[in-house]
Amino acid sequence: MKILHCPLNGPRNISEFVYGGQVKPMPNPESATDTEWAAYVFYENNSIGVVQEWWLHAPSSYWFIVERHNGSDTILRTYDPSELLSNPGMVSLEDAIQ
Amino acid sequence: MTVMLTSPIHSLPSTPIHGGLSLEDASLAARRGVRGRHAADHLRDQGLTVPPVPNQIVASGDDQWVMALSRREFWIINPQQLATAAMPDSTAIASEVWPLYCQHSHSWLILQGAQRADVAAKLCAVDLRSEAFPLGAVAQTQAARVSVIIAHHTNSQQQPVFSLFVDQAVSEYLWLTLQDAMGEFI
Amino acid sequence: MTRSRLDAPFGQWIDRSESVDIRFEGKTYSGFMGDTVASALIANQQWLLSRSFKYHRPRGPLTLCGHDANTLVQLPEAPNRLADELPISEHRVINAQNYSGSLERDRNQLLDSLGRFMPVGFYYKAFYKPFGSWRFWERIIRRKAGLGVANLTIEPRYTDKQYLFHDIAIIGGGPAGLSAALTAAQAGASVLLIDDQPHLGGSLNYHRFDIDAAERAPTLNHLRTQILDNDNIRVLTSATCNGWFTDHYLPVLQGSRMYKVRAKACILASGSSEQHVVFRHNDLPGIALCSAIDRLIMLYGVAPAQRLAVLAGNDQAYLTALNAHDAGIAVCGVIDMRAACDDANLVTALQARHIPLFSHATVFEAHANSPGHQLAAIDIHRLDSHGAVTEHWTTLACGALAVSSGFMPAYQLACQGGARLSYDDGSALFSLTELPEGMFLAGSVNSIHALHAVLADGAHSARQALRHLGLAPVDSRDDGVSCDVSVNHPWPIFQHPKGREFVDFDEDLQIKDIVNSTRQGYRDIQLVKRFSTVGMGPSQGRHSALPTARLVAHATQRSVSETGVTTARPPVKPEPLGLLAGRRFDPARKTPLDQRHRALNAHMVPAGNWRRPAFYGAPQARDRWVQEEALAVRTNVGLIDVSTLGGIELRGVDAAQFLNRFYTFAFLKQPIGKTRYVVFTNEQGVVSDDGVAARIGADHFYVTATTTGVDTMVREMLRWNAQWRLNVDIANVTSAFAAINVAGPNARAVLDATDCSIDLSNDAFPYLAYREGHLGAIPVRMMRVGFVGELGYELHVPSMLAASLWDMLMNAGDPLTIRPFGVEAQRLLRLEKGHIIIGQDTDGMTHPGEVGLDWAINRQKPFFVGRRAVDIVMAADPCRQLVGFTVNSTCPQPKEGHLVIKAGDIVGHVTSCEHSPTVGGVIGLAYVHPQDAAPDSLFEVRTDQGVSVLARVCALPFYDPANARQAL
Structure with missing residues (x-):
C-alpha cells in the first residue's frame, strides 16, 4: 500500500486519504460560455506528467495539495492549500463574481 | 427526574486488568476543545501549556492535558474531572476562538499496559511502539476502519497509556474490537 | 517391509523419540514428530499422494517444500492443502482428493487414455457451440475436474492481522538471507527475517555445497546462533511473504494470522526454484527434484527408495548422488545431460563410490511399477552433439529419480514490484533488473550459487539496504558479488513420439500442448498462457514457466529473452480467504438511543452505515406496525430517533x-x-x-x-x-448531538407535560422557528419542522443526554400513549406529504427543476456552487419530471425501481411507493415524461413479471395540501 506524506500528519497509508480531483481554476461563472463551463466541470487533463491534486486526510478532515507524476505515480510534493493563493493561475471567486 | 450523562459503552463489560493490560471507558471524564486562529493564544492567556507543534500532547497543571490537533485546534482533557450535563458552549469564547463539542462527539477509551502498542498494531497502521511514538505524541489515524485520535501520555499513577478518542457512534464497536485484539495478551 | 528411515545425523528435523500415527485414505502410517504428511508417507513407501487435475494421473511430491500441486490433499476441515507443508503433529487424518473410487484405482484414470481427444483449448472449443451446451456439460466436467471438497459445516477458525514495522524485511532465511540479516542487524537496523520453512537455514539444511560436505553444517550453526542471539532480528518461520506492494508493504502469512509488514527496505533472498526435466512420464511418483531428495534424506531421514538414479543438468545434482550414497542408499547411476561436468573432482568422487556415470545422455522414458503408482525403471538414451536424443543406452531399475536441469530465480516478488526478469540464452543465466526503490537481491535469486559468494552477496545486499536507509555511509567501492557457477542446462526437453512429457504438472500440459498453442497463432507468451492455462495452477509456473518459454521461443524462432515469461501477480502461493478477511471489521454506527430501541423490540435495519429502527415489533407483522405507527403520528403523537441526521x-x-x-x-x-x-x-x-x-x-x-x-x-x-x-x-457535529422528533397533533401536549423552559405556543414558537432552552435539567436546541406533515418539534441534545431525554419524553407522553415510530413509518408519512428524500427520489442526474425545487433557488445572488450548471441544464428542454401518482387498488403495487414506459421507451422509474392508510390507497413518486406530468395524466409502469399498470398523476402533496397541520 502506498504511503502519502500528509503535511499535517506525516506519512500514512493511502487508505487514510480521500482523493478530491485535480486542482483546476474555475472559469468566471458570469462570463464563461456553456462550453467552457462544461469543459471545466467534466474534462480532466489526462496527459502524462506532473498533476496537482486535492487530497483529504480523512481522520483529521485536512485538505491539502499533492503534486504527483501520474506516469510513475511518484509524489513530488505535498503542501497546504494556502500556497495555492499565491498561484496566479487561480482566479479568486471575489474577482469573478464582483 | 435526575439527568445523567450516559456513555455509549456504559452497558458493556470492561476488560479485567490482567498483566497490566486494561481498557477503560473514560467517556464521562471532562474534555473540551477550542479551534480558531487565536485558539493557541487564548489558551496561553488562560495559563495553559500549549504544545509547540500539532499532534502533540503536554501536561498542563496537575491533571490536565492539552492536545494539539493542528495549529488552530486544541483539546483540553482532564481524566480526573467529571463532565457536567450542561449544554456545551457554542458561541465564541474569544475573537476567533470557537468551542468544540468533543465531550459529546467523541468517546474516550484508555488503553494501558506494556503491550498496548502490540494490541494497537492489530488494528492500526501507524507504528505506536515507543521508539516511533514516544510519550507526548498524538496520531490522528484510523483503527479497525474508523477514525481515531490516539494520544500517548501518562495517567495519575505515572503509567504510560494510550487515550483513544473515537466518534461516539462507533465507540461500542471499537471497544469490542479492542477487547478482541487484547484477547491473546490476557 | 523395507527400512526407509536413515540413522542420525540424517533427519535433522525429526524427533525419533516421539512417533506419531496418521491416517491417510483410511490406512494408518507411522511417522515421527517433525515429519510432514508427505515425508511420513514416503517413509512408508507411499509416494502416491494425488491424482492430476485433468488426466487423473498418479502423482507424488516434486519439491517437498510446498512448491508443487502434486501434494494437494484433503483435510477434514479444508481442501487443497499441501501435504509437504502439513506437520503431522497437527494433522492426523488426511485424504487424497480428485479421484473416483480409490486413489489407487481411480476410475477417471480413463481420461488419461482419452487425452489425445482433449487437445489444448479443448474446453473452449468443444463447448462453445451450440449456444447453451456448456450449461449441460459444466456440471459433469466440474465433477471430474474438481479438486477437494469444501466442508461447509466447519466453524471458521479465528484469523486476524497485525502490523509489523521494521527497517528491513528479508524474505528468505537461507544462507543469503541469514548473512544479510546479520550484517544489517549488526549495523543497528531492525530486521524482520521471513522464511516459509519451519527452521531457518534454507539450503544450508540439506544441500551439500561441496564434495566433502565440510562447509554446510558449521556455516549453518554459526549463522543461526548469531541470528537467534541478536535482539535486532525478529524471525518468522513457517511464514510466507505472499506479495510485494508499493512502499514495501508485505503480507506475510503465518498460522492463522496475516502480518502486514511495513518495511523501509526489503531484501529478496527468496532463492530459486529447481527445474525439472521434460521427458516421457516425467511425472511418475518417485521422480522428484534433487533438492526434494536431499530434503528427504537430510531433513526427514527418509530413503526415497532402495535404488536411486540422478538425472543431472548441472554439477549440483552430483552432490545429491554423493549425499544419497553416504546415507546408505544404492545410487544406480548419474545421467548427465552435458558432455562433461564442470568440476572433474565430482567424477572422481562418483568413481570412488562406484556410482556409474552416463555422460551426454538423458532419461527418455520412465516406467512405472505394475500397479502404475511409482517409478520402477528408466530408459537411458545417448544425446548427439546438438542435444538430440539418439540410441538407447541402457535401462536402469530404480524406485526414485532425482532430477535437476537448473535453477530459476524466485522472481515473483521482484516482478510484482515492477522488476524485469531477463534471460541470456548464451550463458543460460537469469537476471532481475529495474527493481523497485529500496529492494535488493541476495543469493540464488540474484543468480549467485557458490556458498561463499552467496554469503558475500547477502552481506552486500545488507550494505545496500543500510545505505538506502541512511544507516551506512555511501561507499562507491562496494561492488556486487560475482559467481561463475553455471547451473542451467540450455535444453532439458526431450520430446517422445508417444508424448506424455509434462511441462506443467498442475494443468497436465505436455510439450505438444504448448507447441500447438503457438501453431494456433498464439505467439505471445501471455496468450499461450491464457489459451493453454500453462502456469495458472497452484504452483503458478514455478516449474513450467521456463520450459514453456523455451518451447514457445523455439517454435516461433525466437530467443527466450525475446519471449519472456508471464507476469507475476500476488499471491505468490494460494492463500486461505480467512486470512485475507481477518477479523472482518464492519463498523456499524449506533445512535445513543440504540439500547432504548432494542428494549422496545425494534426491528433494526442498516441505513447508510447506521443501524436504525425500521419499526417496533416482530418483522413478520411489518405492515401492521408501519401502518399503526403512521396512524399514531397522524392522530395522536409519535417520536422518532433522528440522531443519524x-x-x-x-x-x-x-x-x-x-x-x-x-x-x-x-x-x-x-x-x-x-x-x-x-x-x-x-x-x-x-x-x-x-x-x-x-x-x-x-x-x-x-x-x-x-x-x-x-x-x-x-x-x-x-x-x-x-x-x-x-x-x-x-x-x-453529527455525533455531538442526538435528535428526537416529536410529531403529531398532541406533540405540544407531550412537551408541555415536561418542565419545558420554552414557550411552546404557536405565536411564541411558530412553524420553522428555532429555540434553545431546557426540558427539566436537559439543555435542548429545538426546531419546529414538518417533514412528516404534522405539528412537530425536533429536539437536539448533547449525545450523552439523549437517553435521559428519551426517557423523559416517553414518561411525559405515557398518559397520551405516545408511540415511537421507525424509518418505515417516517418514509410513508413524508411520502404522503410529497417530500422527497435525496438519494431515493433523486439520482446522479437530478437537477432542481426535475423535482420541483425551483422555489429553493435564489437567482438574485451572484453565485452558488452549481449555479452555472443549474442554469444550463434548466434552460434545456426537460426530459423527465418527478410526479406523485396513485394506482388502482386492484392493480399490482409498483415497487421502487420499476420502469415508466412511454411508447415502448423507458422514460423514468418509480422512486417511492407505499400503501397509505391516510389517503386510502397506493401512492408513490415517479419520474415521467414531461408531457405526462400534469395532474390526472396516465402513464404506464412495468411491474413484476412484466405486468403493466396504469398510474394516474396526482398533485402533491397527497395529504393536507394547505399545510395547515404542521403549523397548528
Whole structure:
C-alpha cells in the first residue's frame, strides 16, 4: 500500500486519504460560455506528467495539495492549500463574481 | 427526574486488568476543545501549556492535558474531572476562538499496559511502539476502519497509556474490537 | 517391509523419540514428530499422494517444500492443502482428493487414455457451440475436474492481522538471507527475517555445497546462533511473504494470522526454484527434484527408495548422488545431460563410490511399477552433439529419480514490484533488473550459487539496504558479488513420439500442448498462457514457466529473452480467504438511543452505515406496525430517533456569506431564530443534499444534512473554503448531538407535560422557528419542522443526554400513549406529504427543476456552487419530471425501481411507493415524461413479471395540501 506524506500528519497509508480531483481554476461563472463551463466541470487533463491534486486526510478532515507524476505515480510534493493563493493561475471567486 | 450523562459503552463489560493490560471507558471524564486562529493564544492567556507543534500532547497543571490537533485546534482533557450535563458552549469564547463539542462527539477509551502498542498494531497502521511514538505524541489515524485520535501520555499513577478518542457512534464497536485484539495478551 | 528411515545425523528435523500415527485414505502410517504428511508417507513407501487435475494421473511430491500441486490433499476441515507443508503433529487424518473410487484405482484414470481427444483449448472449443451446451456439460466436467471438497459445516477458525514495522524485511532465511540479516542487524537496523520453512537455514539444511560436505553444517550453526542471539532480528518461520506492494508493504502469512509488514527496505533472498526435466512420464511418483531428495534424506531421514538414479543438468545434482550414497542408499547411476561436468573432482568422487556415470545422455522414458503408482525403471538414451536424443543406452531399475536441469530465480516478488526478469540464452543465466526503490537481491535469486559468494552477496545486499536507509555511509567501492557457477542446462526437453512429457504438472500440459498453442497463432507468451492455462495452477509456473518459454521461443524462432515469461501477480502461493478477511471489521454506527430501541423490540435495519429502527415489533407483522405507527403520528403523537441526521455548525463573521455561496437559497438576511430549507447542487448542477439551516446568531448557523450525505457535505465545505478563505469555522457535529422528533397533533401536549423552559405556543414558537432552552435539567436546541406533515418539534441534545431525554419524553407522553415510530413509518408519512428524500427520489442526474425545487433557488445572488450548471441544464428542454401518482387498488403495487414506459421507451422509474392508510390507497413518486406530468395524466409502469399498470398523476402533496397541520 502506498504511503502519502500528509503535511499535517506525516506519512500514512493511502487508505487514510480521500482523493478530491485535480486542482483546476474555475472559469468566471458570469462570463464563461456553456462550453467552457462544461469543459471545466467534466474534462480532466489526462496527459502524462506532473498533476496537482486535492487530497483529504480523512481522520483529521485536512485538505491539502499533492503534486504527483501520474506516469510513475511518484509524489513530488505535498503542501497546504494556502500556497495555492499565491498561484496566479487561480482566479479568486471575489474577482469573478464582483 | 435526575439527568445523567450516559456513555455509549456504559452497558458493556470492561476488560479485567490482567498483566497490566486494561481498557477503560473514560467517556464521562471532562474534555473540551477550542479551534480558531487565536485558539493557541487564548489558551496561553488562560495559563495553559500549549504544545509547540500539532499532534502533540503536554501536561498542563496537575491533571490536565492539552492536545494539539493542528495549529488552530486544541483539546483540553482532564481524566480526573467529571463532565457536567450542561449544554456545551457554542458561541465564541474569544475573537476567533470557537468551542468544540468533543465531550459529546467523541468517546474516550484508555488503553494501558506494556503491550498496548502490540494490541494497537492489530488494528492500526501507524507504528505506536515507543521508539516511533514516544510519550507526548498524538496520531490522528484510523483503527479497525474508523477514525481515531490516539494520544500517548501518562495517567495519575505515572503509567504510560494510550487515550483513544473515537466518534461516539462507533465507540461500542471499537471497544469490542479492542477487547478482541487484547484477547491473546490476557 | 523395507527400512526407509536413515540413522542420525540424517533427519535433522525429526524427533525419533516421539512417533506419531496418521491416517491417510483410511490406512494408518507411522511417522515421527517433525515429519510432514508427505515425508511420513514416503517413509512408508507411499509416494502416491494425488491424482492430476485433468488426466487423473498418479502423482507424488516434486519439491517437498510446498512448491508443487502434486501434494494437494484433503483435510477434514479444508481442501487443497499441501501435504509437504502439513506437520503431522497437527494433522492426523488426511485424504487424497480428485479421484473416483480409490486413489489407487481411480476410475477417471480413463481420461488419461482419452487425452489425445482433449487437445489444448479443448474446453473452449468443444463447448462453445451450440449456444447453451456448456450449461449441460459444466456440471459433469466440474465433477471430474474438481479438486477437494469444501466442508461447509466447519466453524471458521479465528484469523486476524497485525502490523509489523521494521527497517528491513528479508524474505528468505537461507544462507543469503541469514548473512544479510546479520550484517544489517549488526549495523543497528531492525530486521524482520521471513522464511516459509519451519527452521531457518534454507539450503544450508540439506544441500551439500561441496564434495566433502565440510562447509554446510558449521556455516549453518554459526549463522543461526548469531541470528537467534541478536535482539535486532525478529524471525518468522513457517511464514510466507505472499506479495510485494508499493512502499514495501508485505503480507506475510503465518498460522492463522496475516502480518502486514511495513518495511523501509526489503531484501529478496527468496532463492530459486529447481527445474525439472521434460521427458516421457516425467511425472511418475518417485521422480522428484534433487533438492526434494536431499530434503528427504537430510531433513526427514527418509530413503526415497532402495535404488536411486540422478538425472543431472548441472554439477549440483552430483552432490545429491554423493549425499544419497553416504546415507546408505544404492545410487544406480548419474545421467548427465552435458558432455562433461564442470568440476572433474565430482567424477572422481562418483568413481570412488562406484556410482556409474552416463555422460551426454538423458532419461527418455520412465516406467512405472505394475500397479502404475511409482517409478520402477528408466530408459537411458545417448544425446548427439546438438542435444538430440539418439540410441538407447541402457535401462536402469530404480524406485526414485532425482532430477535437476537448473535453477530459476524466485522472481515473483521482484516482478510484482515492477522488476524485469531477463534471460541470456548464451550463458543460460537469469537476471532481475529495474527493481523497485529500496529492494535488493541476495543469493540464488540474484543468480549467485557458490556458498561463499552467496554469503558475500547477502552481506552486500545488507550494505545496500543500510545505505538506502541512511544507516551506512555511501561507499562507491562496494561492488556486487560475482559467481561463475553455471547451473542451467540450455535444453532439458526431450520430446517422445508417444508424448506424455509434462511441462506443467498442475494443468497436465505436455510439450505438444504448448507447441500447438503457438501453431494456433498464439505467439505471445501471455496468450499461450491464457489459451493453454500453462502456469495458472497452484504452483503458478514455478516449474513450467521456463520450459514453456523455451518451447514457445523455439517454435516461433525466437530467443527466450525475446519471449519472456508471464507476469507475476500476488499471491505468490494460494492463500486461505480467512486470512485475507481477518477479523472482518464492519463498523456499524449506533445512535445513543440504540439500547432504548432494542428494549422496545425494534426491528433494526442498516441505513447508510447506521443501524436504525425500521419499526417496533416482530418483522413478520411489518405492515401492521408501519401502518399503526403512521396512524399514531397522524392522530395522536409519535417520536422518532433522528440522531443519524447530519449536523454541521458554521461559526464566524462570514458564516452567512459562506452558506450563501454553498447552498442554493439566500441566507444573508435569514432572521435569527428561524430555520430555512437548504439544497446543495454540485458543480454538475445535480441535487446532492438537503437539510435545514437554523440561524442561532448573526455569525452562527446550525445546519442539518442527510444521514448519508453529511460527511461529503462537510468535506465539500472544507474544500471550498480552502479556496474561498472565508472567516468561518466548519464543524461536523453529527455525533455531538442526538435528535428526537416529536410529531403529531398532541406533540405540544407531550412537551408541555415536561418542565419545558420554552414557550411552546404557536405565536411564541411558530412553524420553522428555532429555540434553545431546557426540558427539566436537559439543555435542548429545538426546531419546529414538518417533514412528516404534522405539528412537530425536533429536539437536539448533547449525545450523552439523549437517553435521559428519551426517557423523559416517553414518561411525559405515557398518559397520551405516545408511540415511537421507525424509518418505515417516517418514509410513508413524508411520502404522503410529497417530500422527497435525496438519494431515493433523486439520482446522479437530478437537477432542481426535475423535482420541483425551483422555489429553493435564489437567482438574485451572484453565485452558488452549481449555479452555472443549474442554469444550463434548466434552460434545456426537460426530459423527465418527478410526479406523485396513485394506482388502482386492484392493480399490482409498483415497487421502487420499476420502469415508466412511454411508447415502448423507458422514460423514468418509480422512486417511492407505499400503501397509505391516510389517503386510502397506493401512492408513490415517479419520474415521467414531461408531457405526462400534469395532474390526472396516465402513464404506464412495468411491474413484476412484466405486468403493466396504469398510474394516474396526482398533485402533491397527497395529504393536507394547505399545510395547515404542521403549523397548528
